Amino acid sequence: MPRASATFDAPTDLRAQYRIRSDVLAGRSPEQQPRPIVRASWDRSRTLGLTPDGVPPTPPVTASEVEAQRSASALRPMIDQLAAVLHGAVDSAGMLLAVTSADARILWRAGPAPMRKYADELGMVPGATWAEGNVGTNGIGTALVEGKPVGIHQAEHYAEGHLPWSCAAAPIRDPLTGEQVGAVDLSYRSAAVNPLALPHVVMAAQLAEAQLRQRYHESAERLRTHAAPMLARLGGPAIAVTRDGICAASVGTEPPARLTLPSDIKPGSVWLPGIGTVIAEPVPDGWLLRLPDDESDDEPTTVVRLDLTASPAIVQITGQSGSWSHTLSPRHSEIMLSLALHAGGRSASELADDLFADPARTVTVRAEMSRLRRTLGGLLDAMPYRISEHVRADAALPDDPQMLLPGSSAPIVVRTRADLADAATDADSPAGRHRAY
Secondary structure, three states, X not given: OOOOOOOOOOOOOHHHHHHHHHHHHHOOOOOOOOOHXXXXXXXXXXXXXXXXXXXXXXXXXXXXXXXXHHHHOOOHHHHXXXXXXXXXXXXXXXXXXXXXXXOOEEEEEEOOHHHHHHHHHXXXXXXXXXXXXXXXXXXXXXXXXXXXXXXXXXXXXXXXXHOOOEEEEEEXXXXXXXOEEEEEEEEEOOOOOOOOHHHHHHHHHHHHHHHHHHHHHHHHHHXXXXXHHHHHHOOOOEEEEEOOOEEEEEEOOOOOOEXXXXXXXXXXXXXXXXXXXXXXXXXXXXXXXXXXXXXXXXXXXXXXXXXXXXXXXXXXXXXXXXXXXXXXXHHHHHHHHHHHHOOOOEOHHHHHHHHHOOOOOHHHHHHHHHHHHHHHHHHEEXXXXXXXXXXXXXXXXXXXXXXXXXXXXXXXXXXHHHHHHHHHOOOOXXXXXXXXX
16 A cells, blocks of 8 residues: 655644634635645535534444454454554653554554543543544544545644644555555644654554455465365366455466455355356355356255364364364354254344353354354354354264263353253153254
């Protein structure tokens, strides 16, 4: 992504800045025009109906909503590294670090206690929306609108409450799609422009984009490893693609570097632009796309088997192109048990009740489901969460009810153990030994 110069030419005379701002916002002809990027932002803020002394129309969201957005953010895995890179600027120079979503919502914030206190008073808190349409001209919102690094100094802000502050922000782009996924910002309270702020956020944004690029590369490498033996067994053309559509490997065809996959891709027949109809089978970190030879081959059967007799539990996936398995963590084992027992699906609150006996713990559930779906992908649906109806699923349970996820106290596990014990009292009933869902 193109980067701006690491400096910005704000007027050095602070009193002149305030006169310029006062004249422009009052509709008078100023003695000197503000920077074009600032004037354009002031005009947008006014057009959006904001007043310099007004209250942001959108209040901060709740802590649980912030945590849900953090879990879903592509930036979450690199927050600690970004904080480490900017540690000197944050601590030594007394700056406040903020990392936001693509819509300018503050998700992470760090800085010295005095700066956090000032930010609290300003309303610059996790969950607050720092978009131009909510707080007017500022580093975060204006950088996201302009699509490039931006520095805003004191009287260049639109809102009265922001005038003691200066800030520099840079958008972070997904290197694959080019879309903005968030922004990184350094804010401080000083009458002088800090020359380090803008180059620091540019460096941080470049680091984040490099990390995103590396994650795409690692995902493709993992998929290539899993898919290679499956591709070798196939008699026809096929492509292994990551969940993001990156073509990691192929046989019998020369695919483009990236395919556009439907957001709701499921196992089975799928039509793709430029490729046509393919047969999609889920594999770790992505999909195996087979180009069918005839119409009779367009609906393969994918079988998902939850093996709870193993320790740790395993999910085994079998399709026409081969088999693969994934070892489950204890929490993911509990989730898969609940989904196997409820073919119609479970809402986030129902899963929270199954796992914690607390329907309110939906943030934790969504975070765990996000992690689980990174591997199992199209095997799991959302809204409600469920094992895809496009696959056949069954579960193998232990003969001894107490051996079902030993050590787990999740309500869903406790109930299932009791059901298995009750079924075992009927000598004629094999229920509980092996179930299909």
